[in-house]
Amino acid sequence: MHDVIVVGGGPVGLYTALLLRQSGLDVVVLERRPERGSHSRAIGIHPPALRALAAAGVADELRRRGVLIRDGIARSGGRHVGTVSFSVLPGTEQYVLAVPQAVTEEILERRLERDFPGTLLRGVALLTTHDAGDRVLAVTRSQGEDAVLDAKLIVAADGARSSVRDDAGISARPRRYPDCYVMGDFRDDTDDGDDAVLYLETGGIVESFPLPDGLRRWVVRVGSPVEHPTVEKLAALIRERTGIGVAPDTNSMISAFDVRSRLAKRFVAGRTVLVGDAAHEISPIGGQGMNLGWLDAARLAPIIGASLQDGKDVAAHLARYEKERRAQAALARRKAHLNMALGRPLPAVLMRPRNAVLGALIRNGAVHGGVARAFTMQ
Structure with a gap:
């Protein structure tokens, strides 16, 4: 039996697994893609997420591989409208870091494999999950062979169309x-x-x-x-x-x-916890989605560690996690709505x-x- 199964080997799933492994837990990541993607996709890393990534030891390399955006300029009809300078921000991260998602995933995957080899299982498709009360069962398929994995918890980082969320009976109606x-x-x-x-x-x-x-x-x-x-x-x-x-x-x-956007009715159900797009799909305009997922993981990992390593009753902490992260996702959705309206x-x-x-x-x-x-x- 594993401590945690993380479903999804994208940037949020890899970061979640890295935090949990660094806390001493037995974790596997299931990723159906046999190879890492090469698409640039999400590119913006915001200061709060960069600080969270620093705790996992990957922020310096991301900075080396990225571009520091210190100013945002608005133009219209060939004329300057205004400039927003991030130099007014508190702290030392007075910029947005632009890094292609493929590079971000490469850095996270390489760090995970270097420090905790064998954690990421590629080419493994999740067929279904079942909460058995005292554990979670995950039925998988790899190279035509089916297997059943046991874990104390399952973390869904499998995206906006999360099958884990569906198996847990959590509603997340899309809004277009x-x-x-x-x-x-x-x-x-x-x-x-x-x-x-x-x-x-x-x-x-x-x-x-x-x-x-x-x-x-x-x-x-x-x-x-x-x-x-x-x-x-x-x-x-x-x-x-x-x-x-x-x-x-x-x-x-x-x-x-x-x-489209969607906000799951619950982020925690039994032994299933949602992070990232599985919990909250946000418009890409504004670049908040990936960052929100990392902040989910940073908030969640210590709670899981306290439960599985120290045996603490973390029900109240999980309830706060759900309340706080749903509120942050709802705020991000409102910001994205304003950005699109603009x-x-x-x-x-x-x-x-x-x-x-x-x-x-x-x-x-x-x-x-x-x-x-x-x-x-x-």
């Missing part, structure tokens, strides 16, 4: 939004350096973020879902709204997504006065600090 996006990574031919730039345009927002290795992520709001995005169409949209040309032949990633199309007759108000607010010292904290989850 009228927002769709196409995003891609291109060679950075701008003069924006390490700044993030938001283009507030009448046709919808365009977001631009620096990445390592001389790349830049572009995210464009579109009017309806795009099934098969093309590099050429994305480049044309970027030029049409911002006047900036990106080189299609330098594209290294392209994808499209529409937005990026929706707006007629020029309304866009100009709206941007003038935004610029004035950003220049106000007290408001400036609040905006910087909101954008960095503080």
Whole structure:
């Protein structure tokens, strides 16, 4: 019998397992993918999450492999609207760290394998789970062979469509939004350096973020879902709204997504605990989802350790975990809703006065600090 089975070998599952192994627990991670993904996907690491990652010993390498974004600039119609500087933030992490998710997963997986070899089991599909009262049973399949694993607890880090959550009978109804996006990574031919730039345009927002290795992520709001995005169409949209040309032949990633969110009714049910997207799916706009998952794990790991190692009754702590993390997820969902509303199309007759108000607010010292904290989850 293991102490904990973590389902899902993405950034949240790997970090959860690393914390639990560092506390002395017997943990396995089940990941159905035979190989780590190469997609850049989530890129933003906010200061609270970076401090949590430092506790696991991986923050320094992430910083070395990433780009420190210290300023966010808003433009519209070729004009400067305002600049939010993260230098006003408390502490030493006065930036958002941009690291492709593939690199983040590589660093976490390598640290886990170095310190606790054999923890991550790749190519293992979870078929079903069953809470037997005194333990959890996980039925798995690998290379055509089925097996049953026992554990004292199971942690679901298996994403927004979590099968573990479903097996535990936890409801998480999705909420859909009228927002769709196409995003891609291109060679950075701008003069924006390490700044993030938001283009507030009448046709919808365009977001631009620096990445390592001389790349830049572009995210464009579109009017309806795009099934098969093309590099050429994305480049044309970027030029049409911002006047900036990106080189299609330098594209290294392209994808499209529409937005939904969901908040599980419960984060704890019997011997099952939810973290990350299994507990709360948040709009990618604002980059909060992965960070929320890491903060879930940082809050949860000491509670599990106290229960399984010290034999303490942690029911009250788990209840607080659920209450606190649900509240933080609900707050993140509201922030994402505001971010999406800011990026929706707006007629020029309304866009100009709206941007003038935004610029004035950003220049106000007290408001400036609040905006910087909101954008960095503080």
